[in-house]
Amino acid sequence: QVQLVESGGGLVQAGGSLRLSCAASIPTGSNYVMGWFRQTPGKEREFVAAITWGGRYIEYADSVQGRFIISRDSAKNTVYLQMNSLKPEDTAVYYCAARQSFTRTPKVYDYWGQGTQVTVSS
Numbered sequence: 001q002v003q004l005v006e007s008g009g010g011l012v013q014a015g016g017s018l019r020l021s022c023a024a025s026i027p028t029g030s031n032y033v034m035g036w037f038r039q040t041p042g043k044e045r046e047f048v049a050a051i052t053w054g055g056r057y058i059e060y061a062d063s064v065q066g067r068f069i070i071s072r073d074s075a076k077n078t079v080y081l082q083m084n085s086l087k088p089e090d091t092a093v094y095y096c097a098a099r100q101s102f103t104r105t106p107k108v109y110d111y112w113g114q115g116t117q118v119t120v121s122s
Contacts, residue, residue: 001025002024002025002026002027002032002098002110002111003024003025003111004022004023004024004025004096004097004098004111004112004113005022005023005113005114006020006021006022006094006095006096006113006114006115006116007020007021007023007116008020008021008116009093009094009116009117009118010117010118010119011119011120011121012086012118012119012120012121013120013121014086014087014088014120014121014122015085015086016086016120017082017083017084017085017086018083018086018118019080019081019082019083020036020080020081020083020094020096020116020118021078021079021080022034022036022078022079022080022081022096022113023076023077023078024077024078024079024096024098025077026053026077026098030053030100031052031053031054031100032053032098032099032100033050033051033052033053033098033099033100033101033102033103034050034051034052034053034070034072034079034096034097034098035047035048035049035050035051035096035097035098035099035104035106035109036048036049036050036070036079036081036094036095036096036097037094037095037097037106037109038090038092038093038094038095038118039092039093039095039115040091040092040093044106045095045106046061046106047061047104047105047106048060048061048064048068048081048094049061049064049068049070049081050070050102050103050104051070051071051072051079052102053072053074054074055071055072055074057102058070059102059104061104063089064083064090067083067084067085067086068081068082068083068084069081069082069084070082079096081094083118086118086120087120088120088121088122089120090118090120091118091119091120092117092118093115093116093117093118094115094116094117094118095112095113095115095116096112096113097109097110097111097112097113098110098111099111
């Protein structure tokens with residue numbers, strides 16, 4: 001069983017930065033894809049970024065490419081999302097998720113964290 005706990009959300013002004021963390025209880029020797037997604041009220045959950053547990057493959061949504069950086073520290077079993085040049089439209093609840101093969105589709109991810117709110121003021 002994989003458990004995910006996000007942290008690091010908050011309120012920031014446009015142009016600012018935040019770093020989200022996702023502490024993951026990943027079984028030793030397992031290979032999971034770790035994804036970050038976000039959701040605003042009335043909208044579907046959308047893909048933000050994903051990374052393989054070994055860190056060799058990464059993808060970003062076009063909307064965050066060049067501003068956000070996903071990374072992982074396998075020793076700490078933690079995945080990070082560094083968010084720079086934040087915009088008001090980045091405001092959302094951000095979720096960490098895990099599954100065993102790479103996809104951008106949120107519905108097929110097996111494990112989810114509780115979410116952390118990110119609010120970007122203009």
